[in-house]
Amino acid sequence: MDGARPIIVAVTGASGAPYGVRLLQALVEAEQPVSLILSSHGLRLIQTETSLGSVAGLRAHLGAAAWDRWVTLYDDADRGAGPASGSHRARAMVVCPCSMGTLAAIAAGTSRSLVERAADVTLKERRPLVLVTRETPLSSIHLENMLRVTHAGAVVMPAAPGFYHKPTRIEDLVDFMVARVLDHLGVENALAPRWGEPT
Ligand SMILES: Cc1cc2nc3c(=O)[nH]c(=O)nc-3n(C[C@H](O)[C@H](O)[C@H](O)COP(=O)(O)O)c2cc1C
Structure with missing residues:
Protein backbone atom coordinates (compact mmCIF):
# COMPACT_ATOMS: atom_id res chain seq x y z
CA MET A 1 0.00 0.00 0.00
CA ASP A 2 1.33 3.46 -0.94
CA GLY A 3 0.79 4.87 2.54
CA ALA A 4 3.26 2.39 4.02
CA ARG A 5 6.07 3.21 1.58
CA PRO A 6 8.54 5.84 2.81
CA ILE A 7 9.13 9.24 1.34
CA ILE A 8 12.83 10.08 1.13
CA VAL A 9 13.41 13.54 2.60
CA ALA A 10 16.79 15.19 2.08
CA VAL A 11 17.72 18.46 3.76
CA THR A 12 20.68 20.15 2.08
CA GLY A 13 22.62 23.34 2.70
CA ALA A 14 20.48 26.02 1.10
CA SER A 15 18.93 28.74 3.19
CA GLY A 16 15.43 27.65 4.18
CA ALA A 17 16.02 24.98 6.81
CA PRO A 18 12.68 25.91 8.46
CA TYR A 19 10.94 24.55 5.36
CA GLY A 20 12.67 21.21 5.83
CA VAL A 21 11.91 21.03 9.53
CA ARG A 22 8.25 21.93 9.00
CA LEU A 23 7.95 19.40 6.17
CA LEU A 24 9.32 16.67 8.43
CA GLN A 25 6.90 17.68 11.17
CA ALA A 26 3.94 17.60 8.77
CA LEU A 27 4.91 14.18 7.38
CA VAL A 28 5.31 12.69 10.84
CA GLU A 29 2.00 14.18 11.96
CA ALA A 30 0.41 12.66 8.85
CA GLU A 31 1.93 9.33 9.94
CA GLN A 32 4.05 9.02 6.81
CA PRO A 33 7.22 6.91 7.00
CA VAL A 34 10.25 9.05 6.19
CA SER A 35 13.73 8.03 5.05
CA LEU A 36 15.71 11.07 6.17
CA ILE A 37 19.11 12.17 4.85
CA LEU A 38 20.84 15.32 6.12
CA SER A 39 23.82 16.62 4.19
CA SER A 40 26.52 18.09 6.42
CA HIS A 41 25.52 21.58 5.32
CA GLY A 42 21.85 20.68 5.65
CA LEU A 43 22.49 20.08 9.35
CA ARG A 44 24.63 23.21 9.51
CA LEU A 45 21.77 25.30 8.11
CA ILE A 46 19.30 23.73 10.57
CA GLN A 47 21.66 24.85 13.33
CA THR A 48 22.07 28.31 11.80
CA GLU A 49 18.46 29.03 10.91
CA THR A 50 16.40 27.29 13.59
CA SER A 51 16.61 26.85 17.33
CA LEU A 52 17.64 23.22 16.83
CA GLY A 53 21.28 22.52 17.50
CA SER A 54 21.60 18.85 16.64
CA VAL A 55 19.86 15.77 15.29
CA ALA A 56 18.82 15.01 18.87
CA GLY A 57 17.19 18.44 18.99
CA LEU A 58 15.36 17.75 15.74
CA ARG A 59 14.14 14.42 17.14
CA ALA A 60 12.88 16.11 20.30
CA HIS A 61 11.19 18.84 18.21
CA LEU A 62 9.26 16.24 16.19
CA GLY A 63 8.58 14.16 19.30
CA ALA A 64 10.85 11.28 20.20
CA ALA A 65 8.12 8.64 19.98
CA ALA A 66 6.90 9.90 16.59
CA TRP A 67 10.47 10.12 15.30
CA ASP A 68 11.24 6.58 16.42
CA ARG A 69 8.10 5.30 14.73
CA TRP A 70 8.15 7.24 11.46
CA VAL A 71 11.71 8.44 10.76
CA THR A 72 14.68 6.39 9.65
CA LEU A 73 17.86 8.48 9.53
CA TYR A 74 20.56 7.59 6.98
CA ASP A 75 24.17 8.76 6.80
CA ASP A 76 24.73 10.96 3.73
CA ALA A 77 28.23 9.49 3.40
CA ASP A 78 26.87 5.94 3.12
CA ARG A 79 26.15 5.40 -0.57
CA GLY A 80 25.35 1.78 0.24
CA ALA A 81 22.38 2.63 2.48
CA GLY A 82 18.83 1.63 1.55
CA PRO A 83 17.85 4.76 -0.44
CA ALA A 84 20.85 4.15 -2.73
CA SER A 85 18.96 1.27 -4.32
CA GLY A 86 15.95 1.16 -6.58
CA SER A 87 14.72 -1.73 -4.46
CA HIS A 88 14.30 0.62 -1.47
CA ARG A 89 10.54 0.86 -1.20
CA ALA A 90 10.39 4.65 -1.46
CA ARG A 91 7.41 6.19 -3.20
CA ALA A 92 8.90 9.64 -3.77
CA MET A 93 11.79 11.89 -2.79
CA VAL A 94 11.94 15.54 -1.84
CA VAL A 95 15.03 17.69 -1.34
CA CYS A 96 13.96 20.57 0.92
CA PRO A 97 15.72 22.90 0.81
CA CYS A 98 17.86 22.01 -2.20
CA SER A 99 21.19 23.80 -2.66
CA MET A 100 22.53 24.72 -6.07
CA GLY A 101 25.35 22.27 -5.40
CA THR A 102 22.97 19.38 -4.90
CA LEU A 103 20.86 20.54 -7.87
CA ALA A 104 24.00 20.49 -10.05
CA ALA A 105 24.98 17.04 -8.82
CA ILE A 106 21.51 15.67 -9.54
CA ALA A 107 21.52 17.28 -12.99
CA ALA A 108 24.88 15.66 -13.72
CA GLY A 109 23.99 12.31 -12.15
CA THR A 110 27.21 12.27 -10.12
CA SER A 111 25.84 10.27 -7.17
CA ARG A 112 28.75 11.16 -4.87
CA SER A 113 26.64 11.22 -1.71
CA LEU A 114 23.56 9.35 -0.53
CA VAL A 115 21.39 12.40 -1.29
CA GLU A 116 22.71 12.56 -4.85
CA ARG A 117 22.49 8.80 -5.36
CA ALA A 118 18.95 8.58 -3.93
CA ALA A 119 17.83 11.38 -6.28
CA ASP A 120 19.50 9.64 -9.23
CA VAL A 121 17.70 6.41 -8.30
CA THR A 122 14.38 8.23 -7.89
CA LEU A 123 14.69 9.60 -11.42
CA LYS A 124 15.72 6.28 -12.96
CA GLU A 125 12.85 4.53 -11.22
CA ARG A 126 10.50 7.22 -12.58
CA ARG A 127 9.31 8.13 -9.10
CA PRO A 128 8.35 11.68 -8.11
CA LEU A 129 11.33 13.89 -7.24
CA VAL A 130 10.60 17.34 -5.82
CA LEU A 131 13.42 19.86 -5.47
CA VAL A 132 12.72 22.89 -3.28
CA THR A 133 15.54 25.00 -4.63
CA ARG A 134 16.74 28.22 -3.06
CA GLU A 135 19.17 30.76 -4.45
CA THR A 136 18.90 34.29 -5.79
CA PRO A 137 19.74 35.59 -8.28
CA LEU A 138 20.16 32.58 -10.54
CA SER A 139 23.09 32.07 -12.93
CA SER A 140 22.66 30.45 -16.32
CA ILE A 141 24.25 27.33 -14.78
CA HIS A 142 21.52 27.17 -12.12
CA LEU A 143 18.79 27.73 -14.72
CA GLU A 144 20.21 25.13 -17.10
CA ASN A 145 20.46 22.60 -14.25
CA MET A 146 16.83 23.27 -13.34
CA LEU A 147 15.80 22.67 -16.93
CA ARG A 148 17.90 19.52 -17.11
CA VAL A 149 16.38 17.92 -14.02
CA THR A 150 12.92 18.98 -15.19
CA HIS A 151 13.50 17.18 -18.48
CA ALA A 152 14.58 14.12 -16.47
CA GLY A 153 11.27 14.14 -14.59
CA ALA A 154 11.90 16.20 -11.44
CA VAL A 155 9.61 18.98 -10.24
CA VAL A 156 11.53 22.13 -9.38
CA MET A 157 9.65 24.12 -6.73
CA PRO A 158 11.68 27.20 -5.84
CA ALA A 159 11.13 28.29 -2.25
CA ALA A 160 9.02 31.26 -3.29
CA PRO A 161 5.88 31.48 -1.16
CA GLY A 162 2.89 33.46 -2.36
CA PHE A 163 1.38 36.39 -0.52
CA TYR A 164 -2.23 36.17 -1.64
CA HIS A 165 -3.22 34.55 1.66
CA LYS A 166 -2.00 37.70 3.48
CA PRO A 167 0.63 36.06 5.67
CA THR A 168 1.33 37.79 8.97
CA ARG A 169 3.92 35.39 10.41
CA ILE A 170 7.01 33.67 9.05
CA GLU A 171 5.23 30.39 9.82
CA ASP A 172 2.49 31.34 7.33
CA LEU A 173 5.10 31.67 4.56
CA VAL A 174 6.78 28.40 5.54
CA ALA A 190 -4.60 21.78 5.37
CA LEU A 191 -1.47 23.74 6.22
CA ALA A 192 -2.35 26.77 4.13
CA PRO A 193 -5.54 28.32 2.79
CA ARG A 194 -6.41 27.34 -0.76
CA TRP A 195 -7.38 30.00 -3.28
CA GLY A 196 -11.11 30.11 -3.77
CA GLU A 197 -11.87 27.89 -0.78
CA PRO A 198 -13.38 29.22 2.47
CA THR A 199 -10.82 29.54 5.27
C1 LIG B 1 24.64 30.17 5.93
C2 LIG B 1 24.71 29.54 4.57
C3 LIG B 1 23.71 29.78 3.66
C4 LIG B 1 23.74 29.20 2.39
N1 LIG B 1 22.70 29.42 1.54
C5 LIG B 1 22.69 28.82 0.34
C6 LIG B 1 21.56 28.97 -0.52
O1 LIG B 1 20.58 29.66 -0.21
N2 LIG B 1 21.58 28.31 -1.70
C7 LIG B 1 22.62 27.52 -2.08
O2 LIG B 1 22.57 26.94 -3.16
N3 LIG B 1 23.71 27.34 -1.28
C8 LIG B 1 23.76 27.97 -0.08
N4 LIG B 1 24.84 27.80 0.75
C9 LIG B 1 26.00 27.05 0.26
C10 LIG B 1 25.83 25.53 0.43
O3 LIG B 1 25.58 25.20 1.78
C11 LIG B 1 27.12 24.86 -0.06
O4 LIG B 1 27.26 25.04 -1.46
C12 LIG B 1 27.16 23.38 0.28
O5 LIG B 1 28.35 22.83 -0.22
C13 LIG B 1 25.98 22.62 -0.28
O6 LIG B 1 26.17 21.25 -0.02
P1 LIG B 1 24.95 20.22 0.10
O7 LIG B 1 24.08 20.47 -1.07
O8 LIG B 1 25.60 18.89 0.09
O9 LIG B 1 24.29 20.52 1.41
C14 LIG B 1 24.83 28.37 2.02
C15 LIG B 1 25.84 28.11 2.95
C16 LIG B 1 25.78 28.68 4.21
C17 LIG B 1 26.85 28.35 5.20
Missing part, protein backbone atom coordinates in the same frame (compact mmCIF):
# COMPACT_ATOMS: atom_id res chain seq x y z
CA ASP A 175 3.45 26.58 5.66
CA PHE A 176 2.49 27.94 2.23
CA MET A 177 5.57 26.31 0.68
CA VAL A 178 5.30 23.09 2.66
CA ALA A 179 1.63 22.73 1.72
CA ARG A 180 2.52 22.95 -1.97
CA VAL A 181 5.28 20.36 -1.49
CA LEU A 182 2.91 18.00 0.34
CA ASP A 183 0.39 18.41 -2.50
CA HIS A 184 3.06 17.26 -4.95
CA LEU A 185 3.90 14.30 -2.73
CA GLY A 186 0.23 13.35 -2.57
CA VAL A 187 -0.04 13.91 1.18
CA GLU A 188 -3.36 15.38 2.35
CA ASN A 189 -2.89 18.60 4.27
Whole structure:
Protein backbone atom coordinates (compact mmCIF):
# COMPACT_ATOMS: atom_id res chain seq x y z
CA MET A 1 0.00 0.00 0.00
CA ASP A 2 1.33 3.46 -0.94
CA GLY A 3 0.79 4.87 2.54
CA ALA A 4 3.26 2.39 4.02
CA ARG A 5 6.07 3.21 1.58
CA PRO A 6 8.54 5.84 2.81
CA ILE A 7 9.13 9.24 1.34
CA ILE A 8 12.83 10.08 1.13
CA VAL A 9 13.41 13.54 2.60
CA ALA A 10 16.79 15.19 2.08
CA VAL A 11 17.72 18.46 3.76
CA THR A 12 20.68 20.15 2.08
CA GLY A 13 22.62 23.34 2.70
CA ALA A 14 20.48 26.02 1.10
CA SER A 15 18.93 28.74 3.19
CA GLY A 16 15.43 27.65 4.18
CA ALA A 17 16.02 24.98 6.81
CA PRO A 18 12.68 25.91 8.46
CA TYR A 19 10.94 24.55 5.36
CA GLY A 20 12.67 21.21 5.83
CA VAL A 21 11.91 21.03 9.53
CA ARG A 22 8.25 21.93 9.00
CA LEU A 23 7.95 19.40 6.17
CA LEU A 24 9.32 16.67 8.43
CA GLN A 25 6.90 17.68 11.17
CA ALA A 26 3.94 17.60 8.77
CA LEU A 27 4.91 14.18 7.38
CA VAL A 28 5.31 12.69 10.84
CA GLU A 29 2.00 14.18 11.96
CA ALA A 30 0.41 12.66 8.85
CA GLU A 31 1.93 9.33 9.94
CA GLN A 32 4.05 9.02 6.81
CA PRO A 33 7.22 6.91 7.00
CA VAL A 34 10.25 9.05 6.19
CA SER A 35 13.73 8.03 5.05
CA LEU A 36 15.71 11.07 6.17
CA ILE A 37 19.11 12.17 4.85
CA LEU A 38 20.84 15.32 6.12
CA SER A 39 23.82 16.62 4.19
CA SER A 40 26.52 18.09 6.42
CA HIS A 41 25.52 21.58 5.32
CA GLY A 42 21.85 20.68 5.65
CA LEU A 43 22.49 20.08 9.35
CA ARG A 44 24.63 23.21 9.51
CA LEU A 45 21.77 25.30 8.11
CA ILE A 46 19.30 23.73 10.57
CA GLN A 47 21.66 24.85 13.33
CA THR A 48 22.07 28.31 11.80
CA GLU A 49 18.46 29.03 10.91
CA THR A 50 16.40 27.29 13.59
CA SER A 51 16.61 26.85 17.33
CA LEU A 52 17.64 23.22 16.83
CA GLY A 53 21.28 22.52 17.50
CA SER A 54 21.60 18.85 16.64
CA VAL A 55 19.86 15.77 15.29
CA ALA A 56 18.82 15.01 18.87
CA GLY A 57 17.19 18.44 18.99
CA LEU A 58 15.36 17.75 15.74
CA ARG A 59 14.14 14.42 17.14
CA ALA A 60 12.88 16.11 20.30
CA HIS A 61 11.19 18.84 18.21
CA LEU A 62 9.26 16.24 16.19
CA GLY A 63 8.58 14.16 19.30
CA ALA A 64 10.85 11.28 20.20
CA ALA A 65 8.12 8.64 19.98
CA ALA A 66 6.90 9.90 16.59
CA TRP A 67 10.47 10.12 15.30
CA ASP A 68 11.24 6.58 16.42
CA ARG A 69 8.10 5.30 14.73
CA TRP A 70 8.15 7.24 11.46
CA VAL A 71 11.71 8.44 10.76
CA THR A 72 14.68 6.39 9.65
CA LEU A 73 17.86 8.48 9.53
CA TYR A 74 20.56 7.59 6.98
CA ASP A 75 24.17 8.76 6.80
CA ASP A 76 24.73 10.96 3.73
CA ALA A 77 28.23 9.49 3.40
CA ASP A 78 26.87 5.94 3.12
CA ARG A 79 26.15 5.40 -0.57
CA GLY A 80 25.35 1.78 0.24
CA ALA A 81 22.38 2.63 2.48
CA GLY A 82 18.83 1.63 1.55
CA PRO A 83 17.85 4.76 -0.44
CA ALA A 84 20.85 4.15 -2.73
CA SER A 85 18.96 1.27 -4.32
CA GLY A 86 15.95 1.16 -6.58
CA SER A 87 14.72 -1.73 -4.46
CA HIS A 88 14.30 0.62 -1.47
CA ARG A 89 10.54 0.86 -1.20
CA ALA A 90 10.39 4.65 -1.46
CA ARG A 91 7.41 6.19 -3.20
CA ALA A 92 8.90 9.64 -3.77
CA MET A 93 11.79 11.89 -2.79
CA VAL A 94 11.94 15.54 -1.84
CA VAL A 95 15.03 17.69 -1.34
CA CYS A 96 13.96 20.57 0.92
CA PRO A 97 15.72 22.90 0.81
CA CYS A 98 17.86 22.01 -2.20
CA SER A 99 21.19 23.80 -2.66
CA MET A 100 22.53 24.72 -6.07
CA GLY A 101 25.35 22.27 -5.40
CA THR A 102 22.97 19.38 -4.90
CA LEU A 103 20.86 20.54 -7.87
CA ALA A 104 24.00 20.49 -10.05
CA ALA A 105 24.98 17.04 -8.82
CA ILE A 106 21.51 15.67 -9.54
CA ALA A 107 21.52 17.28 -12.99
CA ALA A 108 24.88 15.66 -13.72
CA GLY A 109 23.99 12.31 -12.15
CA THR A 110 27.21 12.27 -10.12
CA SER A 111 25.84 10.27 -7.17
CA ARG A 112 28.75 11.16 -4.87
CA SER A 113 26.64 11.22 -1.71
CA LEU A 114 23.56 9.35 -0.53
CA VAL A 115 21.39 12.40 -1.29
CA GLU A 116 22.71 12.56 -4.85
CA ARG A 117 22.49 8.80 -5.36
CA ALA A 118 18.95 8.58 -3.93
CA ALA A 119 17.83 11.38 -6.28
CA ASP A 120 19.50 9.64 -9.23
CA VAL A 121 17.70 6.41 -8.30
CA THR A 122 14.38 8.23 -7.89
CA LEU A 123 14.69 9.60 -11.42
CA LYS A 124 15.72 6.28 -12.96
CA GLU A 125 12.85 4.53 -11.22
CA ARG A 126 10.50 7.22 -12.58
CA ARG A 127 9.31 8.13 -9.10
CA PRO A 128 8.35 11.68 -8.11
CA LEU A 129 11.33 13.89 -7.24
CA VAL A 130 10.60 17.34 -5.82
CA LEU A 131 13.42 19.86 -5.47
CA VAL A 132 12.72 22.89 -3.28
CA THR A 133 15.54 25.00 -4.63
CA ARG A 134 16.74 28.22 -3.06
CA GLU A 135 19.17 30.76 -4.45
CA THR A 136 18.90 34.29 -5.79
CA PRO A 137 19.74 35.59 -8.28
CA LEU A 138 20.16 32.58 -10.54
CA SER A 139 23.09 32.07 -12.93
CA SER A 140 22.66 30.45 -16.32
CA ILE A 141 24.25 27.33 -14.78
CA HIS A 142 21.52 27.17 -12.12
CA LEU A 143 18.79 27.73 -14.72
CA GLU A 144 20.21 25.13 -17.10
CA ASN A 145 20.46 22.60 -14.25
CA MET A 146 16.83 23.27 -13.34
CA LEU A 147 15.80 22.67 -16.93
CA ARG A 148 17.90 19.52 -17.11
CA VAL A 149 16.38 17.92 -14.02
CA THR A 150 12.92 18.98 -15.19
CA HIS A 151 13.50 17.18 -18.48
CA ALA A 152 14.58 14.12 -16.47
CA GLY A 153 11.27 14.14 -14.59
CA ALA A 154 11.90 16.20 -11.44
CA VAL A 155 9.61 18.98 -10.24
CA VAL A 156 11.53 22.13 -9.38
CA MET A 157 9.65 24.12 -6.73
CA PRO A 158 11.68 27.20 -5.84
CA ALA A 159 11.13 28.29 -2.25
CA ALA A 160 9.02 31.26 -3.29
CA PRO A 161 5.88 31.48 -1.16
CA GLY A 162 2.89 33.46 -2.36
CA PHE A 163 1.38 36.39 -0.52
CA TYR A 164 -2.23 36.17 -1.64
CA HIS A 165 -3.22 34.55 1.66
CA LYS A 166 -2.00 37.70 3.48
CA PRO A 167 0.63 36.06 5.67
CA THR A 168 1.33 37.79 8.97
CA ARG A 169 3.92 35.39 10.41
CA ILE A 170 7.01 33.67 9.05
CA GLU A 171 5.23 30.39 9.82
CA ASP A 172 2.49 31.34 7.33
CA LEU A 173 5.10 31.67 4.56
CA VAL A 174 6.78 28.40 5.54
CA ASP A 175 3.45 26.58 5.66
CA PHE A 176 2.49 27.94 2.23
CA MET A 177 5.57 26.31 0.68
CA VAL A 178 5.30 23.09 2.66
CA ALA A 179 1.63 22.73 1.72
CA ARG A 180 2.52 22.95 -1.97
CA VAL A 181 5.28 20.36 -1.49
CA LEU A 182 2.91 18.00 0.34
CA ASP A 183 0.39 18.41 -2.50
CA HIS A 184 3.06 17.26 -4.95
CA LEU A 185 3.90 14.30 -2.73
CA GLY A 186 0.23 13.35 -2.57
CA VAL A 187 -0.04 13.91 1.18
CA GLU A 188 -3.36 15.38 2.35
CA ASN A 189 -2.89 18.60 4.27
CA ALA A 190 -4.60 21.78 5.37
CA LEU A 191 -1.47 23.74 6.22
CA ALA A 192 -2.35 26.77 4.13
CA PRO A 193 -5.54 28.32 2.79
CA ARG A 194 -6.41 27.34 -0.76
CA TRP A 195 -7.38 30.00 -3.28
CA GLY A 196 -11.11 30.11 -3.77
CA GLU A 197 -11.87 27.89 -0.78
CA PRO A 198 -13.38 29.22 2.47
CA THR A 199 -10.82 29.54 5.27
C1 LIG B 1 24.64 30.17 5.93
C2 LIG B 1 24.71 29.54 4.57
C3 LIG B 1 23.71 29.78 3.66
C4 LIG B 1 23.74 29.20 2.39
N1 LIG B 1 22.70 29.42 1.54
C5 LIG B 1 22.69 28.82 0.34
C6 LIG B 1 21.56 28.97 -0.52
O1 LIG B 1 20.58 29.66 -0.21
N2 LIG B 1 21.58 28.31 -1.70
C7 LIG B 1 22.62 27.52 -2.08
O2 LIG B 1 22.57 26.94 -3.16
N3 LIG B 1 23.71 27.34 -1.28
C8 LIG B 1 23.76 27.97 -0.08
N4 LIG B 1 24.84 27.80 0.75
C9 LIG B 1 26.00 27.05 0.26
C10 LIG B 1 25.83 25.53 0.43
O3 LIG B 1 25.58 25.20 1.78
C11 LIG B 1 27.12 24.86 -0.06
O4 LIG B 1 27.26 25.04 -1.46
C12 LIG B 1 27.16 23.38 0.28
O5 LIG B 1 28.35 22.83 -0.22
C13 LIG B 1 25.98 22.62 -0.28
O6 LIG B 1 26.17 21.25 -0.02
P1 LIG B 1 24.95 20.22 0.10
O7 LIG B 1 24.08 20.47 -1.07
O8 LIG B 1 25.60 18.89 0.09
O9 LIG B 1 24.29 20.52 1.41
C14 LIG B 1 24.83 28.37 2.02
C15 LIG B 1 25.84 28.11 2.95
C16 LIG B 1 25.78 28.68 4.21
C17 LIG B 1 26.85 28.35 5.20
